[in-house]
Amino acid sequence: MAKNILVIAEIENGAPSALTLEMLGLANELNDGAAVHAVVLGHGIDGIGETLVYHGADHVHAGDHENFAPYMADAWLPDVVKLAQDTDPDVILCAHSNIGWDLAPRLAFRLNTSVATGCEAVEREGDKVLMTRACYGGKAREQVSFTSSPAIATVKSKTQEALKEDSSRSGEVAAISSVLEDSDIRARVVAQHREQEEGVRLETAKTVVAGGGGLGGPEGFTVAKELADLLGGAIGASRVAVELDWCPHSWQVGLSGKTVAPDLYIAIGISGAGQHMAGCANSGNIVAVNPDKDAAIYQFATYGITMSYEEVIPALIEEIKMHKGS
C-alpha cells in the first residue's frame, strides 16, 4: 500500500495559494488510499486549515506564530522536518515558488534524500515515484526517480488540477507544538517590498497578451496593453523584452518568470524559445503574431499571423471593439 503524502502549503493574500490547492489535487491522485497530510505555517491563519481540508487534505498540521510569516527557511525547517518524520510520507510536495524552491532542497538534505524541482508531473510506477520536469531552458524534459525516500518534488503552477471545494469533506485540523527555537533563525527578513500589481493579475488571467523582442521597443507595449485591457486580460512579456528594459520584470513569462495558463495567450513578436514556452505552453489557445513563419512559437500556436503587428493589432482592436459593441 502506498504511503502518506505530505503537502507543504503556502498562503497568499490570506488564503491557500492556487498552487497549494493544485498540489492537494495531485496528492489525492498519488495517495492510493493513504492519508494526505498538509502542513501550513503562518501568522493569523484561522480558517486556512479548513479550506485545505475542503480541497483534499485529511490531516492539517497548522503552525500559527509570528516567526512563520513572512516565510524564512530557518524558521520553517525545524517543524517541517519534524512533521516529515512524524507523518512518514514517501512523497513530499512543495510549491515551485520562491518559497518552495528555497525550502525543498534544504528539507531534502535534512532528510537525507533528494528533490526534483519544477515538476510538471509526479506519478507512481510500481515502487518508483517518477517526476517529470523541464531542463535545458525548457528545450527538453527529463523524468527522474530517486534511490532514496521520501521523494520531494516542487510542483509547477498550473500543471495539476485542484479538487472542487467540498465543505462536506471531513478532515482533522490540529495545531502543531512547534520545536522552533529562536536561535534556529540565522538569516532574517527585515523588510519586504511588494509591487502593487495594476489591473488583472498575470497568473490568474483568462487572457494574456504578451510582447517580445519583435515589438521593437517599449512603445510596442502600448498597443499590446490596449489589446489586453480591451479583452479584460493581463499583460506579459518575454525575457528578451524584460532584459531590454522595455517593461517591468514582473511581466516576465517563462522559466525564470511567471507560469501562466490562460484560455487565450496572444504572443506578439515572441519567437517561442524553450524558456518562454515553459511558462505558457499550457495555455488553452495561443495566437502568435510573428513575421518569421519558421518561428518556434508556431509549433504551439492555434492561429498564426505573419503580418507586422503594427498593422494587425490596431486592426484587431478595432474588430474586437465592433464585436463588443454589437
Add this chain to the structure above:
Amino acid sequence: MHILACIKQILDPEIATTVFRVSEEKKQVVEIPGMSPVISPFDAQAVEAGMRLKEADPENIKLTVVTMGGEGARAILKQGLAMGADEAVLLADPVFEGADAVATARTLAEAAKKLGAEGDDVDLIITGRQAADGDVGVVGLGIAELLNMPAVTFVRDLKLDGGKLVVERMLEDGYETIETPLPAVITIAHELGKPRYTSLRETMKAARKPTQAWKAGDLDIDEGQIGANGAHRVLERLFVPVTDIECEFIEAESAQAVAAQLAQKLKDAELI
C-alpha cells in the same frame, strides 16, 4: 574575508531549439560539432556578485572560483580569474562523473572545507540560482546544509555591513531585504545584472594567477558519497516535448481582413 564562487561549464543555453537534439537511448544531449561550452550565465553573475563585494574592499577580500568538471572546465576558471578572481580550484576526477545535485553539493562543500583547513576559511559561498542546463537549483542550498550555514536564494543585490551580509532577495511580486550572519551561502538571481566584460589585459593577468587541481583523493570524502556512487537521482528518460498542434495561418490582403477573420474565430471559440 574569503569568498568562494562555484561555477559550472555547460552547453550554451542560447542555442536554438532547432539545433537542440537529445538521444533518448543514451539519455543525453547530442553534441553539436563546433559548439563550445560556456560558463552558466547565472554563475558568471555569481562571480560578478563576488567582485562587487571585493571592489568595495580589495585589500581584505579574496575571491576564489571553483568548478567541478573535466580539464576543459579550466576555460571558465580562466574567465572567472579574468573577471577579477584571485585564485581558482579545478575539481577534476573521473570519480566525480555522474554526480547529481546531492553528490555535487558534497564535493563542493568538501572543497570549501579543504580551503578552510589550509588556513583560508571561506566566509561566503556564492552560486548561480541554478545551472542553466539542468535548471535544478539545489546545489547551493545543499552546500549550505552540509556546512551548516544559513543561505539566501535568488539574490539580486548584496552588501557587507559590519560582520553581516545584507541582501535583496527576489519575490514573485517584489523583493525582500534579508540580513544574515557569515559564513553563509547565497544564490544569485539574473536580476543582479550583467557580469562584467573581461579585458585582454585582465585575461593576460589571469594566466599568471594560481590554479589548483584537486582529485577525489585530495578531499576528505568517501568515494561512495560522490559522483555516480553518491547520486540519489536516476535519470529514467530524457526527451524533447512535441506538440501536435497544427497552426492555422490567417492570411489575407489587408490587416483589416486578417484581424476580422481572427476576431471571428476567437469569438466563435468564445475566447473573446
